[in-house]
Amino acid sequence: MRYPVYLVDDDAAVREGLCLLFEAYKISVIAFDGPLTFLREVSLLPPGYLLLDLQMPELNGLELQRELIGKGIDWPIIIITGYGDLSSCRTAFQSRVVDFLAKPVDPEQLFEALGKAEELLxxxxxxxxxxxxxxxxTPRENEIINLVCRGWGSKEIATSLNISLRTVDAHRANISEKLGTTSVAEFVQMKMKIQQG
Incomplete structure (x- = not known):
């Protein structure tokens, strides 16, 4: 695993057991005894995978997920629970949770879920x-890249925006430098990437 696992569970025995499992496989893990403790520290943490207990006294795992999204943190989540039901499971998957595992957690299922989480992260x-x-x-560069992505050439862009061809070419050079490519195909791929939900 390239990133750490953040384990949030109010049950000390579960935390200890899972930490020992991760350490045995040399997977970096940081355990938190509750969601509020984790929320206080999350802004200082590097990206990782979240392993959240569903039922916790302060916030449940799905409520914690909503808090994190509100902070702009969209790291992959695996929910673990001893009290799961079909409704909770459905809600979890509608919330883009990677997997929903019953306690005691089966190591094989956990590592499979972490593999999916790694790809997603x-x-x-x-x-x-x-x-x-x-x-x-800049706003002008955004205008130009949008037209480039539609397949427009520099002359068409210059005419459409009522600017000189030299100005368009200067903007295109700046865009290429900022985005690290001169390839129109790569511009399009990058635009598509950020438009995906």
């Missing part, structure tokens, strides 16, 4: 990185 971080690159573009 890579996609989330790549999207955030692309959004950060696009945030460096």
């Amino acid at each position: 890579g996609t989330v971080l790549e999207k955030q990185e692309t959004e950060a690159l696009f945030a460096t573009l």
Whole structure:
């Protein structure tokens, strides 16, 4: 696993057992005894996978997920519970939870879920990185990249925006430098990445 696991569970025995399991497989794990403790520290933590107990006294796992999304944190979540029901399971998957595991957690199922979480986190971080690159573009550069992505050439863009061809080319050079590519196909792929929900 390239990223740490953040385990949030109010049951000390569960935390201890899962930490021992992760440590045996040399997976970095940081355990929290409740959601409020985790929320206080999350802004200082690097991205990772969240392993959340469904039933906790302060906030349940799905409520904690909503709090995190409100903070702009969309890391993959695996829900664990000793009291799961069909309704909770359905709600979890509608909330983009990677998996819903019953306690005691089966290690094979847990590692399979972590594999899915790793793939998802890579996609989330790549999207955030692309959004950060696009945030460096000026409003005019954004206009131009949108037209480039529609297949427009520099002459068509210059005519449409009532600016000189040289100005369009200068903007395109700036865009290429900021986004790290001159490929129109890559521009389109990057735009599609940040438009995906």
